[in-house]
Amino acid sequence: MNDNHIIPVILCGGTGTRLWPLSRESFPKQYLKLLQDDKLTLLQKTFKRISKIDLLESPIFITNEEHRFIIAEQIRQIDVKDKSIILEPFGRNTAPAVAVAALEALSKGNDPNLLVLASDHYINNETKFIHAINSALNESNNGRLV
Numbered sequence: 001m002n003d004n005h006i007i008p009v010i011l012c013g014g015t016g017t018r019l020w021p022l023s024r025e026s027f028p029k030q031y032l033k034l035l036q037d038d039k040l041t042l043l044q045k046t047f048k049r050i051s052k053i054d055l056l057e058s059p060i061f062i063t064n065e066e067h068r069f070i071i072a073e074q075i076r077q078i079d080v081k082d083k084s085i086i087l088e089p090f091g092r093n094t095a096p097a098v099a100v101a102a103l104e105a106l107s108k109g110n111d112p113n114l115l116v117l118a119s120d121h122y123i124n125n126e127t128k129f130i131h132a133i134n135s136a137l138n139e140s141n142n143g144r145l146v
Contacts, residue, residue, distance in 0.1 A: 030120035
């Protein structure tokens with residue numbers, strides 16, 4: 001893998017408390033289609049948004065045991081074939097999830113660039129978002145943590 005390759009790490013944890021009653025512990029907001037015209041859930045939009053990036057490697061999804069079937073079905077619906085799904089035994093916030101993803105990525109060889117994304121964000125200007133990622137990639141390839 002060369003320096004320009006990116007492994008997306010998509011964090012899919014959540015307690016489902018912020019958008020109750022739509023979002024629940026058993027079905028947090030990242031698995032919902034929030035707007036009436038939405039054809040994709042927030043999780044599916046997260047992956048589709050970055051799928052246009054050059055040199056994108058297979059994604060790593062991190063979720064909990066309870067949501068494993070939901071995530072598997074949702075990423076199947078958008079045709080994500082080669083992927084890793086890591087199941088957390090219990091939520092411990094972002095840093096431990098990213099550490100586990102980094103270990104998984106390193107096990108595949110070299111020292112990859114990781115693009116860590118929350119699966120429950122809405123990003124209106126995808127062009128600027130992709131531009132920001134490409135700018136960050138340049139900095140990362142120069143040894144900086146971005």
